[in-house]
Amino acid sequence: MTNRRADSNGRAGANDRPADPFKALGNETRLEILRTLYERMQGDEAPLSYSALRDRVGVADKGNFNYHLRQLDGRFLEDDGDGYRLTFAGFEIAKVIDVDAWRSHEACGPVVLEDGSERGTVCDSDGGDESLTAVYEDSVVKIRRGDETLSAHAVRPAGATDRGMAMDALLDVASTLWQHTIESILEGICPYCHATVERRLAIDESSAWVHSFRATCTTCGPLGGSHVAIAAVVHPAVISFCWERGVDVTTRPHWELPFVDDAAVTVASEEPTRLRVDVELEGDRLEVLLDETVSVVGTNRREKR
Numbered sequence: 001m002t003n004r005r006a007d008s009n010g011r012a013g014a015n016d017r018p019a020d021p022f023k024a025l026g027n028e029t030r031l032e033i034l035r036t037l038y039e040r041m042q043g044d045e046a047p048l049s050y051s052a053l054r055d056r057v058g059v060a061d062k063g064n065f066n067y068h069l070r071q072l073d074g075r076f077l078e079d080d081g082d083g084y085r086l087t088f089a090g091f092e093i094a095k096v097i098d099v100d101a102w103r104s105h106e107a108c109g110p111v112v113l114e115d116g117s118e119r120g121t122v123c124d125s126d127g128g129d130e131s132l133t134a135v136y137e138d139s140v141v142k143i144r145r146g147d148e149t150l151s152a153h154a155v156r157p158a159g160a161t162d163r164g165m166a167m168d169a170l171l172d173v174a175s176t177l178w179q180h181t182i183e184s185i186l187e188g189i190c191p192y193c194h195a196t197v198e199r200r201l202a203i204d205e206s207s208a209w210v211h212s213f214r215a216t217c218t219t220c221g222p223l224g225g226s227h228v229a230i231a232a233v234v235h236p237a238v239i240s241f242c243w244e245r246g247v248d249v250t251t252r253p254h255w256e257l258p259f260v261d262d263a264a265v266t267v268a269s270e271e272p273t274r275l276r277v278d279v280e281l282e283g284d285r286l287e288v289l290l291d292e293t294v295s296v297v298g299t300n301r302r303e304k305r
């Protein structure tokens, strides 16, 4: 673990992974330094000289100020010769602090999106049912059928508050963010750290979705997963098939798409693994073949005429 040690100046090397980056931030003077440089970058982007920075942060004791500056230097800020500016990591941290990403807020919902009786399902005797509901809690919009969570996506508190905590607006935001996240994962890019993503098909009869996929980032670990049909929704053949029949799958929430359901999925082949998702609209059918990484490997239109 020698490569994680700080050098003789008390700074971690540029390529070292910090053991605890938040330790460097756990001080009001250092946070004020970050805030000051962040506000500067929001404006004219010019770096701030040492004396101007110390003056704005308001620390009279030079030795004390220098000490705090050193704790941030190289990782969260840098002196580029013309003065101090935030590094990319410093800017990201300051941005997250600025948007109050961790503030607590009210929950919202649950609201019923689709009555269970419309799907022909039978209510339990205790009143539980198979209704599709949405709830916003702990900064996450969750879509549930009965007690099972079918999908979940974070919406930051500032975004929720900005939209008046209205569930319709939260669902629109969650749906759009979900689409972007899925596209990123299917392109093999981790939406958090941008490292590569591996995807694997998972067939589990006891799960909320029997036919699903799991995505794992090679650097930051499990990213969650979704129903396999979601992997088909972003394919151009599916987008155009649905568009020609009046359905824009690029904006329609996935929980409103009838083929995002296990009833639309069949195992077409075991060796090699092929799943078939049937996208059916207006009596026409588009068959989409997925492999074990949920990549689309073939499509076939079966039209009624």
Ligand SMILES: [Zn+2]
Residues within 6 Å of the ligand: 190, 191, 192, 193, 194, 195, 217, 218, 219, 220, 221
């Ligand atoms: Zn990652």
